[in-house]
Amino acid sequence: MDFIIKIYAIARKEKSDFIKNKKNLIMMVIFPILLFIISIAEKQSNISSISPSFITMHIVMVPLMCMATIIAEEKEKNTLRMLILSNVKPLEYLIGIGFIIFMFSLMGLGVFSVMDAFGEHPNHMMEIYLLLGQICSLIIGAIIGVSVNNQVSVTPIALPLILTLFFIPILAQSNTMIAMFSKYLFTDAIMRMLIANKFYSDSGIIILLNILVFSIFFVVCYKNKKLIQ
Secondary structure: OHHHHHHHHHHHHHHHHHHHOHHHHHHHHHHHHHHHHHHHHOOOOOHHHOHHHHHHHHHHHHHHHHHHHHHHHHHHOOHHHHHHHOOOOHHHHHHHHHHHHHHHHHHHHHHHHHOOOOOOOOOHHHHHHHHHHHHHHHHHHHHHHHHOOOHHHHHHHHHHHHHHHHHHHHHHOOOHHHHHHHOOOHHHHHHHHHHHOOOOHHHHHHHHHHHHHHHHHHHHHHOOHHHHO
16 A cells, blocks of 8 residues: 555656646657658658657657656755655656656657557557557666766767667668667567567567566666765
């Protein structure tokens, strides 16, 4: 019961802060808007042919940047220090703050769905794993957030990482050496399923393994003594 109460308290606080931040709200729908504009400019009647890149970037960038920025801000204001000293566990904190960002991020995926960006007959199992991909991005954002000293330090670290996660699967399509590494990334699994509009069990396993590895790394970073000094 105490576990749920702590998560609810964190989520309620983050919801209020998130709504006040217009930049975060704009970020939630920026990629669907860009896809819509480009589809009109190029007179694409079937946007599902160009949508995988936009959906992948949304799944990677939006949760990651929002999570990292919010945590870094709380760390800068000593809110994170107070939570640690109040015996808030890593999982409670991650779920509380991540749940709000996850729900708002669904707005963007919802817009993609309305635009038929997933095709006329989307694979529902694939869509479930796209949501798990968002969770993976949230955890990476959390790792960055607890590792940096302030908000200013987030972008120089997060942006190159986002671009790397996004472009490696694209480059892997024409480079076998990169493909050997890329196949273990959740972004490669996501893009592969989106392009084929099909669920692959091995891609699902890769996404789940990414979540596990990054979750362990987050717990280690969260418990680092530097956070409470």
